[in-house]
Structures are given as structure tokens and as C-alpha cells.
Amino acid sequence: SAVISQKPSRDICQRGTSLTIQCQVDSQVTMMFWYRQQPGQSLTLIATANQGSEATYESGFVIDKFPISRPNLTFSTLTVSNMSPEDSSIYLCSVEVGRGGRTEAFFGQGTRLTVV
Amino acid sequence: GENVEQHPSTLSVQEGDSAVIKCTYSDSASNYFPWYKQELGKRPQLIIDIRSNVGEKKDQRIAVTLNKTAKHFSLHITETQPEDSAVYFCAASVATGGFKTIFGAGTRLFVKA
Numbered sequence: 001s002a003v004i005s006q007k008p009s010r011d012i013c014q015r016g017t018s019l020t021i022q023c024q025v026d027s028q029v030t031m032m033f034w035y036r037q038q039p040g041q042s043l044t045l046i047a048t049a050n051q052g053s054e055a056t057y058e059s060g061f062v063i064d065k066f067p068i069s070r071p072n073l074t075f076s077t078l079t080v081s082n083m084s085p086e087d088s089s090i091y092l093c094s095v096e097v098g099r100g101g102r103t104e105a106f107f108g109q110g111t112r113l114t115v116v
Numbered sequence: 117g118e119n120v121e122q123h124p125s126t127l128s129v130q131e132g133d134s135a136v137i138k139c140t141y142s143d144s145a146s147n148y149f150p151w152y153k154q155e156l157g158k159r160p161q162l163i164i165d166i167r168s169n170v171g172e173k174k175d176q177r178i179a180v181t182l183n184k185t186a187k188h189f190s191l192h193i194t195e196t197q198p199e200d201s202a203v204y205f206c207a208a209s210v211a212t213g214g215f216k217t218i219f220g221a222g223t224r225l226f227v228k229a
Binding site: 043 | 117122148150152158159160161162165203205207209216217218219220221222224
């Protein structure tokens, strides 16, 4: 299993500012994933963060808006830049632990972002 | 890329009845299908999974079925209880040098006492 500490748990931010979300994992993992979850909606993958290389972004998400750092195998940050009210959402980091052909995704507790 | 569709979006059942949630996936390379339960205000947690070489798997009141030919998989909850009320997500995983999980839209299950 994996235990993920994510912070902050929530924040209220002014539009035009940026917020950096941190995730710390209790074990080394190759990839970390960042998701966005609108209230009552599904989890949408933003990007995959690899240690030692640039993150891979999904369609509709760009590095300038969501820069990601992955300085080592246990830590990653996601920055939401130049925020607007449309960025209000829950952001979750995740790691996937594979064993014997089975993969389980573990999630951080989420960051509830409100942009005003 | 992979696309996962999930139905229904909302499901309401009486306590003790069964609940069925259905999903389809698009990428025939997907070989692992987990189901997650997310209670209000909490993070998603894995409840059961199935691999592509298995047609059915059961764990107490929860069962999953997989039809690889039709690219369908389903979650069955029997003898539902109020604590089963939550949002359930199906997912499909493609092992491409690491597992990237694509989630369905979610089903909000209400179990009425």
C-alpha cells in the first residue's frame, strides 16, 4: 500500500494568483498522477509526473497552467497558475502500486480549491 | 486513448435490494478493471477489481463481471445496506510502462433504509 500526505487540504484564493499543492508519498514510486474532481463529478487526469523528466499532460491541460515538479521519487507538486473561478475544484494526487498484475490507486486526501 | 462510460449516474435502491452498475471501455489493450468507492468528502478507495483473464470475481456482497468481447464490465452489490451509499467509480487500466487509470463518470448510489 501507499500513504499519501497532500496539502493544503483546502484554500480560498484570489483570481489571478497561483497555488501550489504538495504530495508526499511514504514509499518510492515511479509515477505520480494529478487529478481534478469537480463537485459531484468524476476524476479527470491532469498529468502524469515522472521523476527526472517533464510531466505528461492530458488533452485540455497545459504546462503553463498546471506546472508540475517531481524532484524525487516520493514527492511532487502541482501549481494552479493564474487562477480563475473555473479552477475551483478538488485536486487529488495519486500513486499506483502494482503487484502480481494488480494495480491499486491510492489517493491523497485532496485539496479543495475555491477561487474568488 | 481509453474512454470509460458508466451508467447509471444515479441509482436509488431499498435496503436489502441489489444494485448493478455498468461500464464500457474502448481500448482493447485495457487489462485491469478496478472499482472505487468514494464516500462524501473522502478520497476514493478500491473495493474490488478484476483482471482481463477472469470473467467474474466475488467478495462477500460485491461481485464484478467482465465481458472482454463486448468490452463491458459490471459491479453487483447484493443485500445493500445504508452504508453502501456512496459514489462508485469504475476504471480501466492500460499497462503502458506503468499503469494509467481512466475513470468512469461515477454512479451515486442511495440505499434507502
